[in-house]
Amino acid sequence: NDFWHLQDIRAGxxxxxxxxxxxFVPQMLNLQAIEGISFKKGCYMGQEVVARMKYLGKLKRKMYRLTTDAPLLPTPGAPCYLPTKKQSIGNIVQAANADNNHQELLVVLTDExxxxxxxxxxEAPEQxxxxxxLPYDTDE
Structure with a gap:
């Protein structure tokens, strides 16, 4: 199971x-960067919000790939914090063990x-x- 999660993480x-x-909205998961979302056609739940973000808004968070040597694998959705702030600055999308002491993560974070x-x-200590x-460009 970790093998497939790890391959997806490395592929972004x-x-x-x-x-x-x-x-998350699709742009937070970088779906626009891999043509995983169409802004030209289709009709789906949330399309108005997604299109508004594309044409009028500025995305405040996007997905990044990180590595860590933390002892515990974080769960999807786990909040992330900067050591100097109490407000969440992102969330875990998914995580996988790369080996016994090494983890790879996809995390939606603020640019800062x-x-x-x-x-x-x-709830883990700072790490x-x-x-x-990522294997694609996230700048639009």
């Missing part, structure tokens, strides 16, 4: 899970938080994180 493919339903090398994830590249 975040999936909505039971714990994260209604937590994406520059940090330390995060608090869920070092390192941003990894």
């Amino acid at each position: 493919l975040g999936h909505v899970q039971t714990e994260t339903v209604a937590m 938080a994406s520059k940090s090398d330390t995060l608090i994830i869920g 070092a994180v390192k941003q990894q590249s």
Whole structure:
């Protein structure tokens, strides 16, 4: 199971899970970067909100790929914090063990938080994180 999750994480493919339903809009999961969403056709629940974000809004959070050596695998939806702030700056999309001491994560974060090398994830103590590249460009 971790093998497939790890491959999706490395490919930058975040999936909505039971714990994260209604937590993200498609752009937060970088779906526009991989042509996983159409702004030209279709009719679906939430289309108006998604289109409004594309044409009128500025996305405040997007998905990043991080690695960490934390002892526990975070659960999808777990909130993330900067050590200096009490307000959540993001959420775990998915996580997988890469080996016994190493985890890879997809995390929706604010731009400010994406520059940090330390995060608090869920109830865990603060931990070092390192941003990894995604196989696609997220700048629109």
